Amino acid sequence: MTNHLLNLAVIGCGRIGHIHAENLAARIPQARVAALADVVEDRTVQLAARFRIPKISRDYREILADPAIDAVAICSSTDMHSQIIQDAAAAGKHIFCEKPIDYDIGRIHASLAAVKRAGVKLQIGFNRRFDPSFARVRELVASGAVGRPHIIRITSRDPSPPPLDYIRVSGGIFLDMTIHDFDMVRFLSGSEAEEIYAVGDALVDPAISEAGDVDTAVVTIRLQNGVLATIDNSRKAVYGYDQRIEVFGSKGSASAGNRTPDAHLLLDAAGTRGPSPLNFFLERYAEAYVIEMRAFVEAVLKNQAPPVSGKDGLQPVLMGLAATRSLKENRPVKLSELS
Amino acid sequence: MTNHLLNLAVIGCGRIGHIHAENLAARIPQARVAALADVVEDRTVQLAARFRIPKISRDYREILADPAIDAVAICSSTDMHSQIIQDAAAAGKHIFCEKPIDYDIGRIHASLAAVKRAGVKLQIGFNRRFDPSFARVRELVASGAVGRPHIIRITSRDPSPPPLDYIRVSGGIFLDMTIHDFDMVRFLSGSEAEEIYAVGDALVDPAISEAGDVDTAVVTIRLQNGVLATIDNSRKAVYGYDQRIEVFGSKGSASAGNRTPDAHLLLDAAGTRGPSPLNFFLERYAEAYVIEMRAFVEAVLKNQAPPVSGKDGLQPVLMGLAATRSLKENRPVKLSELS
Amino acid sequence: MTNHLLNLAVIGCGRIGHIHAENLAARIPQARVAALADVVEDRTVQLAARFRIPKISRDYREILADPAIDAVAICSSTDMHSQIIQDAAAAGKHIFCEKPIDYDIGRIHASLAAVKRAGVKLQIGFNRRFDPSFARVRELVASGAVGRPHIIRITSRDPSPPPLDYIRVSGGIFLDMTIHDFDMVRFLSGSEAEEIYAVGDALVDPAISEAGDVDTAVVTIRLQNGVLATIDNSRKAVYGYDQRIEVFGSKGSASAGNRTPDAHLLLDAAGTRGPSPLNFFLERYAEAYVIEMRAFVEAVLKNQAPPVSGKDGLQPVLMGLAATRSLKENRPVKLSELS
């Protein structure tokens, strides 16, 4: 690391690892991708060739041993996050880690403790905070433009459910999908959840119910600062990826709608037609992934606190656990019950 | 009543009575306003002069005794609704009655029984069903355009709270304000509520809390057909009257946004600006009031069932009572607990 | 006429006369429709019955002789406007007259001279000035919100062409249809046309060409204050009545789009769909007709200058004649060439 150039390794080069590697290599001039690690060698070989990345490995420990590497982006499967964080911290590397840190609160605490001990920086990959529309709403709230917030509304719907095999190990909709919305509620409100009530059902596909999960949910959150938040989720919006937020307060309402691939409009005898929302999270959040990673690189280079902290990694998991319990017991659950 | 002309009396000529009288006199050619009744004589005198209405009275019973009158529009204060319905039914008049019939379930049942006994028609004034945007969404749902409904979202916010004196006798936010949204959930879903969970707080004005009510609320409803509905309410949206609905289902999403007084747009160095939502329910629902009353007049003239029935008057009150109990006890309340 | 109540007669009770009569009778409390005149008796009989209008006649001169009548709304066919204006002025009646006064400049001047001689008020029916969206844009321009205006854009398209018989006597598209847009250019810019260039063709229907007219046109206007204006017209927009304006200037752009019958949105697998523009000028300008007539009534009652003057009736006809000549000779034509 010089004052102005950060050497990173990307650990895990699946879909999201590929995106972070490409963004670091091509869109963030202050970053240099010095190494790639993945147990599937094909992934690293091709990526390294295209962006002339000098080092690849099937074992991330080999990468961590390289003193030329300043920081790592952990993009492995979730069950490896906690271990790699602890190893990377021990090796003195700064860490960007995809969300969630883990579904187990104990392992999250172990990871955060390791990071603290090592004195390295940690940023969690809650990419939506960096979406220009959502960031703008947060800025408006922070600037006082909506006054004191009273209500937060989030609509968050996927274009189609993941495979059943994935659902079975996903931790359930609240830890897998709503977790982003829980983070958004915290981000927008600047407050912590006090009590959560969740209802849900398998309306999209009964097989999801057999897999022990729901695919449609409505969650109510009472926050410590008095804000009432409501989230609606579906695993299947046939018209695309539907991501909308609103913060309503004493002085007004700030909201952000969906983005579309183009801005056309067709008026004919049948009515008015326009584009669908962007269909996929990688399209909708393409910019957000670049801005997020740029923020991490800058935080390390300037020795500042990263914009998404370890606590930001912990709290949404607690909220997910509370929602899961609320759904099961059909009653509001206090966050304080979990500790 | 001839085949094509209905003689109506308007009972109660305050704000909403005035509107119905004007619509009947000037915008519904099949109707004739034959009489006005109000204990405040000023109200009837002026209105009668302007639209050349031949008969006024301070006592609605005098009106009911007139055999030339076919139907009445009851626009008195809520505490009189039940009595006037029963008197009008006994007099053989068809009845349009403003919502709610009553806050007391017993008196509602007594009213409905009187109507049934008399064999007259009864339509309850849930005007929002006749709003062209909301009606269009209902049509789309009924036509199958959104497939099987999964989620209903309603945002319903008033521009400013009513006086505290009114709040004290209003029955609480769920019976006074959310009642419209409860009706909308039934209208849009074509199903009945099974269980309701409500959270709320006095975030707008602590005096509302002292008056025993809340001014901000989020309500979750589980319907018998599986739909999950969420309503957010505020007594004070500084930017105007905010009335939005969405029905999301297996094939898509149908929604309706706010209307504005004009369609201008100003782009300057400070950004893009447009009109606020219409500020007042009388403006937003001006068309709805005309269409609603035309539907009543036609139902009577054609001897058809009115589009909003006595049961439609009862169910939202039950939902409001369930929400009120849920808020008090902080738990989901089944509608079946109320009977 | 008292200080607060104006007695009007409507002369000509076809489509537009009917609208003005209904608005005066039911929506403008300061007005009283005292008489109706039309050579077709059926029109006046029904209208008079519905709104209890005391006097009808087949001869407008009979109406003009009635001293109880303060003002007239002239809604006859265009070829009668000039004569009725002169007769009404001679009878001392204030005059609202539908546009255009006449297609003949000489007869317009004779009408304006008669009005001036008699000292009565005259308002010309350029209803679009009273459309809330267009009026808002004019307000923004007048307030300086767009700075010095540079460009005015108008799109003005009808849902379908009038009958060929009408087209043959209409005076041509520029005098029949674009005349409203010429008025709008003057209204928005606060300036007069200096030079006009028009192109046009019969792209909708070749029979319109055989009838000596065009159905599609683009008109460029250079105004005395330097503004460049462009208007596009079509006789047939299959998606509805398309009426849009924009004023672009040194500080920004103010525009007004179309209105729709509702505010629904449907998202499904096929895309996003919304309502068409209102399909008919009577729907789009329903509010404008009320506001326009209210303005006339108030101008007379308060003894103020009506908001649309005789000169406002003359200038767009001159612009239409210049455009007609420009189309024929395929060259820019100065307004000064016409005098």
Place this chain on the structure above:
Amino acid sequence: MTNHLLNLAVIGCGRIGHIHAENLAARIPQARVAALADVVEDRTVQLAARFRIPKISRDYREILADPAIDAVAICSSTDMHSQIIQDAAAAGKHIFCEKPIDYDIGRIHASLAAVKRAGVKLQIGFNRRFDPSFARVRELVASGAVGRPHIIRITSRDPSPPPLDYIRVSGGIFLDMTIHDFDMVRFLSGSEAEEIYAVGDALVDPAISEAGDVDTAVVTIRLQNGVLATIDNSRKAVYGYDQRIEVFGSKGSASAGNRTPDAHLLLDAAGTRGPSPLNFFLERYAEAYVIEMRAFVEAVLKNQAPPVSGKDGLQPVLMGLAATRSLKENRPVKLSELS
């Protein structure tokens, strides 16, 4: 060049050359940037370092001599385009050249002749054709969705005028700025201009008039297929880069509006506010530049005709010359007068 990898050199590494080099290096996997040329060495050195480009030169001829290079992207100043095209063609390189080829018709013809002789491919950089919104409108027109086109409307306004020094040598607004809109009219209509009428003035800055140019213009074009097109231009839209198009035809209207940096909305007591249009052509057309260059790379690799031909480079210049003459002589000018 292999079947799947194209070696390109970028000649001229100023603003637009930089963008093309970055897109080729990082966003188009089938391309390899093999060399950079610019008389200003700093530009090539930094760019080469960042993307590890193996060869740089101050003399483009050196690059053309390299047999490993398959194609060039000419991004030099306009006055060099024609010479470099002829040299590159002689060297057997495929050519992407920024618009315009030249302002001199003779030099354009010489360039096109050289390309034809050499049998290399040539694509002209009319980037807007690749904007997803504009491309979508063209697709809708081509698919028949609007029927037979009748009217094309283009609004094209820059956020601020270029320096006066640039304006003096720019060839005038019609060759420098409107040229893009002329291309768009051809692209959207699939037809050629027959006659053009232009009005214009220096309303933004009188110094532009002293420099012999106008900054505000309205252009009317009559196309060979009967379409009437109208373009309005301004050098200064304070609210951002304003780029809108509409094709209106017998079956409907297809249009494309501006894009914004985000999708937020703020409603407060002062009204409704949203984001400004993207402020700069590099932001608005960022995607278009990538898609355009990808199309060139694919055309060469697949031995297909590039989507923007040499003729597409010539015609808008002719239209610009016709508009320039029309402005000077204040009369419609036929394209046929220019040959």
